[in-house]
Amino acid sequence: MSDRDRRDRLRSVAEARDRFVSTGETPEGLRPVVRSSWQRSIREGLDPDHSSPPVDLLDDDLEAWRAGHPLADAMPVIRRLLVDDAREAGMLVAVSDAAGRLMWVEGPTALRRRAEGIHFVEGALWSEAAAGTNAPGTALALDQPLQIFAAEHLARPVTAWSCSAAPIHDPDTGAVLGALDLTGGDDVAAPHTLTIVKATVAAVESELRLHRLTRASDRQGAGMLLRSLGRESGGALEGGHGITRMSGRHTELLVLLGQARDGISGDRLAVELSSDDHAAVTVRAELSRLRTALAPLTLTSRPYRLDPHLVTDVEQVQDLLRGHRIAAALNLYRGPLLPTSDAPGICRLRDQLHRQVRDALIRTGDPDLLLRFADTAHGYDDEQVWRAVRDCLHPGSPRHDGVRAHLARLDRELG
Incomplete structure (x- = not known):
């Protein structure tokens, strides 16, 4: 994309956002995935100009949560394939859990300090209701890879940033474990960036499978x-x-x-x-x-x-x-x-x-644990589990609308 094309896109998206915030109308040229996300965010009560993601997991609680999470086994691969290069390119790498809580945020120190201003920090909940449209939250809401460019972010403090994210699935059960996100300037929304994120996710899922298999050899001499x-x-x-x-x-x-x-x-x-x-x-x-x-x-x-x-x-x-x-x-x-x-x-x-x-x-009553069970084949039709997810899920979770829709389907099918 040329500099002129980028400036035109920035202006067009910014105008679309301002119009939506002022009137609720969305221009025809706005991407459908962004339009739908903006509408979900507003329905969930987001204030586009003043909302900030809550930071609800700190210090020892955060360390304990990360240590017990399956994605902890994949962090060496993420650092090797993505973090080192992202640091040189001036980008942040974030990994969330299935409920949208950021567990790891790594990258250049100066950029991390800037990101603190928008609460893009470890322990923060980055959902559409809490943070507006954003790549990790919306990727989890839709269970698909996507990019969010500049003012496609609905929350005004985040419009200076762009991001690319993809959900990470358990290689055995298919459950959503979390999301991998790359955040930075406008370049992060380039097509090749999302390709890199998706390739890293594929490597992560392969690493999780390999990690489980290699535990067999680690058991030599231990039964x-x-x-x-x-x-x-x-x-x-x-x-x-x-x-x-x-x-x-x-x-x-x-x-x-x-x-x-x-x-x-x-x-x-x-x-x-x-x-x-x-x-x-x-x-x-x-x-x-x-x-x-x-x-x-x-x-x-x-x-x-x-x-x-x-x-x-x-x-x-x-x-x-x-x-x-x-x-x-x-x-x-x-x-x-x-x-x-x-x-x-x-x-x-x-x-x-x-x-x-x-x-x-x-x-x-833990939404991440419940979602990891509910997303599997053996939890998909378990109405009691999905009701438990609904009852404990933060209203701002990126999965909130999906959980309600799933429960409605179960009510129709199971009576």
């Missing part, structure tokens, strides 16, 4: 972990020399054995796995094959007892819930236990654990 939550066809045994895929039946056996650390009889296991009268014979044969697959770990008999060096992700989530470490439990809960299994003991445990996780989340 083995069975992952069964959210897995359709069978579990994965991590540790030793990598990852071993387990059959559905062997995964069911290991999960049930993990729930009976003091031991369980073959007959009881057979009841937990099937209502078939001949199941006991089949189970003993499967246990024999499982013992071979687990070597060098042991599986003792009379009663059957699992090697203490092997733990299941079900046990880990249960332990975290008992310790009231709800955020950590949610990070491990990848979905319902073996959702395609019809084994009675697995079905009972699956329903029980899912209920315990969702009830614990509802009790927290």
